[in-house]
Amino acid sequence: MKRKASRGRVVFLVxxxxxxxxxxxxxxxxxxxxxxxxxxxxxxxxxxxxSFWPIGFNVAAxxxxxxxxxxxxxxxxxxxxxxxxxxxxxxxMVLTAYPLSKSPQEFRLRxxxxxFFVVTILFxxxxxxxxxxxxxxxxxxxxxxxxLPGAVQVFNMLVVMxxxxxxxxxxxxxxxxxxxGHYKTLFQVILPVCKPTLATVxxxxxxxxxxxxxxxxxxxxxxxxxxxxxxxQTIVINPExxxxxxxxxxxxxxxxxxxxxxxTTNAAQMFLAMIPILCIYPxxxxxxxxxxxxxxxxx
Amino acid sequence: MQAQGRKRKxxxxxxxxxxxxxxxxxxxxxxYSYGSMVGIVIAFQKFKPANGFFGSPWVGLENFRNLFTMxxxxxxxxxxxxxxxxxxxxxxxxxxxxxxLLNEVGSVFLKRAYQxxxxxxxxxxxxxxxxxxxxxxxxxxxxxxxxxxxxAQPVGFLSNQRIFPVTMIVTDIWKGFGFxxxxxxAALTGIDQNLYEAAEIDGAGRLQQTIHVTLPGILxxxxxxxxxxxxxxxxxxxxxxxxxxxxxxxxxxxxxDTFVFRLGINNAQFALSTAAGLFKSIVSLVFIVxxxxxxxxxxxxxxx
Numbered sequence: 389m390k391r392k393a394s395r396g397r398v399v400f401l402v403x404x405x406x407x408x409x410x411x412x413x414x415x416x417x418x419x420x421x422x423x424x425x426x427x428x429x430x431x432x433x434x435x436x437x438x439s440f441w442p443i444g445f446n447v448a449a450x451x452x453x454x455x456x457x458x459x460x461x462x463x464x465x466x467x468x469x470x471x472x473x474x475x476x477x478x479x480x481m482v483l484t485a486y487p488l489s490k491s492p493q494e495f496r497l498r499x500x501x502x503x504f505f506v507v508t509i510l511f512x513x514x515x516x517x518x519x520x521x522x523x524x525x526x527x528x529x530x531x532x533x534x535x536l537p538g539a540v541q542v543f544n545m546l547v548v549m550x551x552x553x554x555x556x557x558x559x560x561x562x563x564x565x566x567x568x569g570h571y572k573t574l575f576q577v578i579l580p581v582c583k584p585t586l587a588t589v590x591x592x593x594x595x596x597x598x599x600x601x602x603x604x605x606x607x608x609x610x611x612x613x614x615x616x617x618x619x620x621q622t623i624v625i626n627p628e629x630x631x632x633x634x635x636x637x638x639x640x641x642x643x644x645x646x647x648x649x650x651x652t653t654n655a656a657q658m659f660l661a662m663i664p665i666l667c668i669y670p671x672x673x674x675x676x677x678x679x680x681x682x683x684x685x686x687x
Numbered sequence: 688m689q690a691q692g693r694k695r696k697x698x699x700x701x702x703x704x705x706x707x708x709x710x711x712x713x714x715x716x717x718x719y720s721y722g723s724m725v726g727i728v729i730a731f732q733k734f735k736p737a738n739g740f741f742g743s744p745w746v747g748l749e750n751f752r753n754l755f756t757m758x759x760x761x762x763x764x765x766x767x768x769x770x771x772x773x774x775x776x777x778x779x780x781x782x783x784x785x786x787x788l789l790n791e792v793g794s795v796f797l798k799r800a801y802q803x804x805x806x807x808x809x810x811x812x813x814x815x816x817x818x819x820x821x822x823x824x825x826x827x828x829x830x831x832x833x834x835x836x837x838x839a840q841p842v843g844f845l846s847n848q849r850i851f852p853v854t855m856i857v858t859d860i861w862k863g864f865g866f867x868x869x870x871x872x873a874a875l876t877g878i879d880q881n882l883y884e885a886a887e888i889d890g891a892g893r894l895q896q897t898i899h900v901t902l903p904g905i906l907x908x909x910x911x912x913x914x915x916x917x918x919x920x921x922x923x924x925x926x927x928x929x930x931x932x933x934x935x936x937x938x939x940x941x942x943x944d945t946f947v948f949r950l951g952i953n954n955a956q957f958a959l960s961t962a963a964g965l966f967k968s969i970v971s972l973v974f975i976v977x978x979x980x981x982x983x984x985x986x987x988x989x990x991x
Contacts, residue, residue, distance in 0.1 A: 397893060404791050411785065412804035415865060418819050419807070421829060425822075436827055484712045487705035495705050504713065508720040511972050514964030516951045517726025520736060521719055537719045540712045570704040599812035602926065606952060617814045624818040624930055651822070658815045665810045670803045677873040 426656035430649035448647035449656035456634050459657055461612055462619035469534045469615055470597040476535060477593040481545045486574045489552035505542045522607055533607035534615065544589040551585040552578060587675040591668065598664060616661055623654050730962040750962040767923045767942040770852055775916045777860040782867035783909060790875045805865025817930035820858060851936040859924055871905055878904035911986040917978040921967050943967050
């Protein structure tokens with residue numbers, strides 16, 4: 389396979405590296421710009437001088453935010469809904485994927501139950517009927533409104549199910565012969581070998597909850613119950629909102645006013661909201677292919 | 688007879704825990720998914736929320752008549768199809784090209800680094816991305832500063848009616864192409880290396896190898912992804928457009944989902960909004976069933 393590269397090949401490779409580097413930069417530079425704005429002083433930002441490096445470096449925007457209740461409250465709600473939501477998502481996903489990964493011979497109702505879940509991918513009630521069901525089940529304005537309606541993630545469940553079906557059948561048979569029941573088989577035999585796919589779907593569930601803003605907007609009546617992304621949405625739509633509110637309420641934040649503006653504090657808030665994601669997805673990258681691809685294309 | 692009875696009983700005992708495992712998910716799906724499907728009946732009512740799903744007077748197809756005589760509905764459907772079709776095409780072509788280019792990178796470290804960088808936007812919410820784009824794409828945002836530095840006129844990426852849909856399409860592809868390439872990269876590693884050696888012995892150059900070995904090798908994946916994306920024909924991308932549009936660009940940027948949302952949540956026209964949502968669900972259902980049928984037929988793919 390190895391041979392001496394021709395000149396054409398070398399030219400191609402150089403161009404390819406340049407092109408790929410440009411593409412990769414286009415993907416990250418907007419965030420570098422955001423970061424730079426959050427650390428710059430307000431005059432430089434207002435004059436549009438900040439590109440990819442802070443001008444007049446300071447951390448006032450971050451101090452300003454971390455002294456503000458609004459941001460911290462929203463963050464707290466997001467942390468709670470994410471922990472609770474991901475735990476419920478995962479539990480239901482695993483408990484559903486295992487029975488459905490059985491063959492119809494082993495589990496006669498498998499086909500019926502599979503269709504029961506798949507129908508929800510094919511068809512849904514839409515915005516208003518879902519909203520009404522949330523209202524009629526009296527979970528409006530509670531954290532359950534952010535967790536229960538999407539608790540069963542059918543698509544991710546199918547990914548896990550397909551992964552389980554591709555496992556060697558001997559695993560379960562051996563467990564069965566050893567006298568293990570279904571729960572023991574699932575938790576002690578099957579789950580430990582499902583690590584790649586579980587890592588992937590956990591990441592998806594986490595990202596889903598962390599990034600969700602829409603449910604907060606329609607199911608929560610008051611701003612102080614908004615999760616982080618819903619709260620951020622209000623400052624995206626109305627960039628001055630947070631800053632004006634914050635400066636109205638508190639005097640102790642006054643000392644920052646000569647350094648920060650709506651743009652710098654908004655940039656800082658958005659960057660803080662990105663951090664958990666930045667910390668997690670690069671480390672799960674190696675699982676994407678095995679966890680995702682093997683799951684969805686049936687062998 | 689007795690042995691058979693015992694066998695059946697054993698089977699029941701063996702399968703019962705499986706049903707118990709399914710129960711919590713079944714209950715939740717029954718309430719929140721099937722419950723909302725039942726709620727579709729309000730599309731045929733003069734609906735009052737306080738009366739529940741079955742307490743309001745029936746009006747037949749009146750809501751649909753009102754919906755389809757609204758002056759903007761045709762434009763909204765047109766916008767939705769144009770935007771989603773363009774996103775679908777770009778969402779296939781760009782990830783494939785990117786995967787092909789990345790596949791030529793020899794160094795594992797660089798490959799990882801490129802991947803990490805291009806995956807990033809996929810994992811962030813449209814709320815944050817919209818915050819960033821409204822900043823950098825504004826009249827005197829950083830992108831227009833660069834354009835002006837090159838001597839050209841600034842572009843109204845988010846304010847010009849004709850450009851707004853293009854901005855939506857490009858930024859959506861930007862967000863998704865990196866992660867979209869994962870599946871093609873996996874398909875590329877699955878290609879039999881002997882094929883390349885054989886092609887080389889036959890005198891095929893790199894480009895010819897790409898055309899005659901690599902592309903056929905990932906063709907079934909491309910077909911599969913194309914077919915599955917058909918299901919999104921009416922998904923213009925609510926999260927993105929809702930956070931980036933303004934009334935100034937409704938004429939070209941308003942899509943079914945944003946239309947349904949304004950109608951239902953902002954104007955409290957519950958029945959009308961549900962009728963519009965039902966129209967979307969039915970069209971989508973037809974496309975999803977068709978796409979799964981095609982995927983099974985041509986790529987041997989089954990959901991379960």
